[in-house]
Amino acid sequence: MTHDFHPTMLREYDIRGVVGDTLSDADAYAIGRSFATMIRRAGGKSVAVGYDGRLSSPMLAEALIRGINEAGVDALNVGLGPTPMLYYAASTEPVDGGIQITGSHNPPDYNGFKMVFQGRPFFGADIQAIGAMAAAGDWDSGEGSAQTIDIVDAYVDRLVEGFAGTAFRIGWDAGNGAAGTVIEKLTAKLPGEHFLLFTDIDGHFPNHHPDPTEEKNLADLRKLVAERNLDFGVAFDGDGDRIGAIDGEGRVIWGDQLLQIYAAAVLQDRPGATVIADVKASQALFDRVAELGGQPLMWKTGHSLIKAKMKEVGSPLAGEMSGHIFFADRYYGYDDAPYAAIRLIEAATKLGQSVTELRGGMAPMVNTPELRFQVDEVRKFAIVDEVLARLAASGAQVDRTDGARVLTDDGWWLLRASNTQDVLVARAEAKDEAALGRLMAAIDEQLALSGVVRGESVGH
DSSP states (O other): OOOOOOTTTBOSSSEEEEBTTTBOHHHHHHHHHHHHHHHHHTTOOEEEEEEOSOTTHHHHHHHHHHHHHHTTOEEEEEEEOOHHHHHHHHHHSSOSEEEEEOOTTSOTTEEEEEEEETTEEOOTHHHHHHHHHHHHTOOOOOOOOEEEOOOHHHHHHHHTTTOOOOOEEEEEEOTTSTTHHHHHHHHHTSSEEEEEEOOSOOTTOOSSOSOTTSGGGGHHHHHHHHHHTOSEEEEEOTTSSOEEEEETTSOEEOHHHHHHHHHHHHHHHSTTOEEEEETTSOHHHHHHHHHTTOEEEEEOSSHHHHHHHHHHHTOSEEEOTTSOEEEOSSSOSSBOHHHHHHHHHHHHHHHTSOHHHHHHTSOOOEEOOOEEEEOOTTTHHHHHHHHHHHHHHHTOEEEOTTSEEEEETTEEEEEEEOSSSSEEEEEEEESSHHHHHHHHHHHHHHHHHTTOOOOOOOOO
């Protein structure tokens, strides 16, 4: 028995497709069978499985567990919940790996799989190996067991373990995503007043799209914070591994700005520690980490890549512009948005300032959001290589960590190829609007030299 996946499904950091089109229960079965075979051959015996609130998730979970069992591996089904709850199960239960079925922040008809293998991120070549094994029918056979457990309360208890925050008035927008029940239980354990939006888990996402890094999706939270005069608000993506935030004045606190707040608190306890952020993060963040006595480290975009780098260098804290925040300080080193919300309360308490004051104290920067525009999949990496070659020839100051990040007297600009879509990603940051205009002109000039025009920005 063999199985071929649709060519668009096997991504750099996860497996993803459109249900009924590029993704079916047969794919879920094959993923379970291949992954479990890899676990078994590495000496493992069991895999934790969780799933988000999408309509297709229970069906895919059933097929996935069947595939795991038929490879002779046991499945521990932790049920409906956010991705970090599955990561928690994989970190604390007697299992050798974990798979979360989730479409993350994608439209309702999408779904996918995020994996952890014996405590490490599972991505890149690992995911390609799943496809190769399925195509060859290179699967172990056996009879594994399936057990269902409820770990929601244990997970929530772990989120508040050792909590050292004071009482704030906070808005929470779960976006009808998988973190809804967790947010209800979590806020019941916290001091202060908590105002909850859209905690009903609903795969139709009837209120707004669950992606807190798009400002339009924060409109309901902003309204709540304003009407109730709250201290701040937090929002979550569809599977609860990315956080968004606004302060009491309704200003967005972007991922790299949140990281500035967390770094100020963590570096008090871990002086000199390395703080990692992706190449899309503001120069203001890297400068602030250095100012606080930490070691700033710019790394490649991608939650799996960041997690692997954290382990390599022993970093207690990392983050991405996209809202993935990783704490290895008093926690497990994975991206957990409900936990990041807890740490925001703690950071404000520890630093003795309100979240609004912390946000207001940051150096004002003029920058673009993440600009994502479609290009030919075959050309995307080649275009970046061409740009890098021209920049090298011109003597420009370039960081090549992930694409081209170019430092000029005006500020910096970035051009990189997405690992998960047929898009190029651009971003620029400057000291004023005129300088930003010059940076964007430099990006467009480089694109033109490679025969590309920067089109409309597209979603993740």
